[in-house]
Amino acid sequence: MSNQITITLPDDVYQKAEHFARLANRDLASVLVDTIQFSIPPISQEAAILEPISKLSDQQVLELTELQIESEEDSRLSELLDRQQAGILTESEHSELQALMQIYQEGLLRKATALSEAVKRGLINKLIYSIS
Template structure:
């Protein structure tokens, strides 16, 4: 199943996509759809039910701005990353590493957006000051 959308792209981005599509003998829409699909990390379905940050209280936003991975998960992620770098990651550990990386990335994104919201609300000073 597919959903049709309309987007506005900067001219330069569209021209790059058009040149690439011509080079690959494909249509621009297919090139753009594949590019989005390959560049966007998967997000667990249960996260789609999260309340938008704008609907959260100041206290909830600040709590999310301090979000950390569970210590056990963080330790296991570090261990698996070390094994991967050393080339000793067992075959059955690949999916565990992918799952922990997804949890880490989703948490990091949630934390970053909470930090942005906290700054926007004046709860925290901008990091550049």
């Protein structure tokens, strides 16, 4: 199934995409579809069913601003990243690393979105909060 949308691109983005499409001998629409498809990371089934941050209560939003990866997962992630950098990561460890990276990235996105929502609602001061 396909959906048709209309978007307005800044001139420089349009020109880059059009130039690339000509160089690749492809139509502009397919270049833009591929670019969008490859730039959006996969989302786990668990993350896909979460309530949008904007629908949460103030308390739930504030709790999410403190979201952190579980300490066991964090330790294992660090270990696997070290093994990857050393070039000794096994295939099964690579799969585990990808899964943990997805958990980490989805959590970070959820936390950042919660921080943005908390600032928007006036629950926290944007000048004193940083993502860690």
